[in-house]
Amino acid sequence: MKQYNILITNDDGYDAKGLLALVRSLKELDGVTVTVVAPANEKSACGHSITLTRPLRFVSVDDDFYKLDDGTPSDCVYLSLSAIYNDEKPDLLVSGINRGSNMGEDITYSGTAAGAMEGVLHDIPSIAISQVMDFTNPDGDFSLACKTIKDLVLKIKNGSFPLPSREFLNINIPSNASADAKTKVTYAGHRLYANDAHMHRNPRGEEHYWLGLHPLSFAPRVGKSGMSDHEAIQAGFISITPIMLDLSAYNSMKTLQDWCED
Numbered sequence: 001m002k003q004y005n006i007l008i009t010n011d012d013g014y015d016a017k018g019l020l021a022l023v024r025s026l027k028e029l030d031g032v033t034v035t036v037v038a039p040a041n042e043k044s045a046c047g048h049s050i051t052l053t054r055p056l057r058f059v060s061v062d063d064d065f066y067k068l069d070d071g072t073p074s075d076c077v078y079l080s081l082s083a084i085y086n087d088e089k090p091d092l093l094v095s096g097i098n099r100g101s102n103m104g105e106d107i108t109y110s111g112t113a114a115g116a117m118e119g120v121l122h123d124i125p126s127i128a129i130s131q132v133m134d135f136t137n138p139d140g141d142f143s144l145a146c147k148t149i150k151d152l153v154l155k156i157k158n159g160s161f162p163l164p165s166r167e168f169l170n171i172n173i174p175s176n177a178s179a180d181a182k183t184k185v186t187y188a189g190h191r192l193y194a195n196d197a198h199m200h201r202n203p204r205g206e207e208h209y210w211l212g213l214h215p216l217s218f219a220p221r222v223g224k225s226g227m228s229d230h231e232a233i234q235a236g237f238i239s240i241t242p243i244m245l246d247l248s249a250y251n252s253m254k255t256l257q258d259w260c261e262d
Contacts, residue, residue: 097142181237
């Protein structure tokens, strides 16, 4: 029987607890082969970037497990298809489990989401999965995320992927949720942003800045039915959002045309 091949990447780095938990859980599935290609260093918030100004190098960590020296999640997927899979493609790509949420417009920053974006650009069914968590806990609990992704992988493996071309699943797992938490299909919420930069001085008096993590804050999207990803998480649901790569603002095209002709 042909093995079902899953490619795993992330943006927290090859030794991140969420990624290792994901690998262990998917290796428990019968008929599944797992290949891991992850960044050698944390690449959180790198977006959908690829490296064009320097060469990249695979470093073997274990059997079918590689870190990409200073590569991004998109690099990991792109190069895996060329250097590891050759003319074949994995049956599924899973990016995560990210330490922290990826909801609303944060998806555009997310290296986790970008790994899935790169997958669907190459016609590979793809999932990004993130664990909402309290960052004062250095370990985190990925058990519900692992259960969720195993259930979804089995559903896809034994059936089909539920989305058309160039769309991926973006999953967020609530913190402190019960083991039997239900899934809610959501849309990407309206994220409220603040400027959270922290200035420090080194012993020579030179200024340096750290960009901070401002609190998760959202507002309702006017005129949208259903529940946003943030609302679902707040209510204790597992949020699963279909994300499309077409960023065209179709509703604004007529207004823009009229403006151009005015």
